Amino acid sequence: MLTSSAAGVYVICPTPFESDGRVDAASTDRMVEAYLEAGATGLTILGIMGEAPKLAADEALAFARQVIATVAGRVPVVVGVSAAGFAAMAGLSSKVMDAGAAGVMIAPPSTLKTDDQIVSYYADAVEAIGADVPWVIQDYPLTTNVVMTPNVIMRIIEQSPSCVMLKHEDWPGLDKITALRRASDAGRVRRVSILCGNGGMFLPFEMERGADGAMTGYAYPEMLVGVVNLINQGRRQEAHDLFDRHLPLVRYETQPGLGLAVRKYVLKRRGIIASDTLRKPGPKLSPETIAEIEWMMERIERP
Numbered sequence: 001m002l003t004s005s006a007a008g009v010y011v012i013c014p015t016p017f018e019s020d021g022r023v024d025a026a027s028t029d030r031m032v033e034a035y036l037e038a039g040a041t042g043l044t045i046l047g048i049m050g051e052a053p054k055l056a057a058d059e060a061l062a063f064a065r066q067v068i069a070t071v072a073g074r075v076p077v078v079v080g081v082s083a084a085g086f087a088a089m090a091g092l093s094s095k096v097m098d099a100g101a102a103g104v105m106i107a108p109p110s111t112l113k114t115d116d117q118i119v120s121y122y123a124d125a126v127e128a129i130g131a132d133v134p135w136v137i138q139d140y141p142l143t144t145n146v147v148m149t150p151n152v153i154m155r156i157i158e159q160s161p162s163c164v165m166l167k168h169e170d171w172p173g174l175d176k177i178t179a180l181r182r183a184s185d186a187g188r189v190r191r192v193s194i195l196c197g198n199g200g201m202f203l204p205f206e207m208e209r210g211a212d213g214a215m216t217g218y219a220y221p222e223m224l225v226g227v228v229n230l231i232n233q234g235r236r237q238e239a240h241d242l243f244d245r246h247l248p249l250v251r252y253e254t255q256p257g258l259g260l261a262v263r264k265y266v267l268k269r270r271g272i273i274a275s276d277t278l279r280k281p282g283p284k285l286s287p288e289t290i291a292e293i294e295w296m297m298e299r300i301e302r303p
Contacts, residue, residue, distance in 0.1 A: 052080055208236075
């Protein structure tokens with residue numbers, strides 16, 4: 001089960017598709033093994049970058065079961081279960097937990113406007129999935145349009161003992177990490193794991209502010225693992241040097257609307273998935289964009 005001591009790199013997995021749009025089972029297995037070989041301490045599936053809204057309910061469940069079976073208990077698997085209604089959320093949560101998931105992740109709907117609405121929503125979500133299911137707050141206001149202050153996050157943590165992690169994706173958000181860690185250090189709130197997203201854009205500084213690692217899907221996950229390990233070893237200069245080598249592609253991957261297409265292209269070029277297909281609607285990379293990606297990959301991989 002997922003716990004508040006979770007740390008390291010939980011790689012966000014895309015959903016591989018064949019060129020005709022069907023879920024690619026062979027690429028799924030290959031992707032899982034590649035991420036584990038890169039040093040992932042966990043995997044997260046059916047998130048925003050997993051094209052979860054484009055999957056039918058039976059496809060999402062089948063994909064989750066396949067990943068969990070392929071992992072075979074080697075690392076925890078977190079499953080995104082965000083849904084428009086609590087019935088769908090509860091149904092998927094129950095099935096993936098029965099299949100062996102370590103926990104679930106829940107993003108707030110864009111309809112929430114006040115602090116009390118946000119806190120109440122998560123109370124209802126916990127009631128729906130069951131208080132025994134470990135879960136992750138996904139704080140990604142750039143996509144959800146829901147702004148959660150540190151005080152709101154602390155209220156959610158305190159009302160729900162089964163909340164064990166914050167997926168931090170606010171931007172700017174470094175001071176939010178500092179505020180939460182100061183609060184837990186002072187005993188004002190229970191300490192939970194903080195793993196950071198946003199493609200790893202600010203990972204070295206997030207680690208230095210008190211984050212426990214990353215939960216994101218950059219196409220070179222071994223870089224994320226290396227940065228986390230180096231920071232934990234106190235090797236700051238080396239961590240930042242490694243990160244800076246990848247920063248142009250990290251930045252390129254964070255482009256709104258285009259990032260997943262870039263990531264899937266790189267994963268295909270690296271032999272991790274067979275096709276860079278996105279389910280429609282989705283962007284297609286221009287020849288100029290592909291040439292830029294190839295240039296960045298050459299610079300990263302040079303001796």
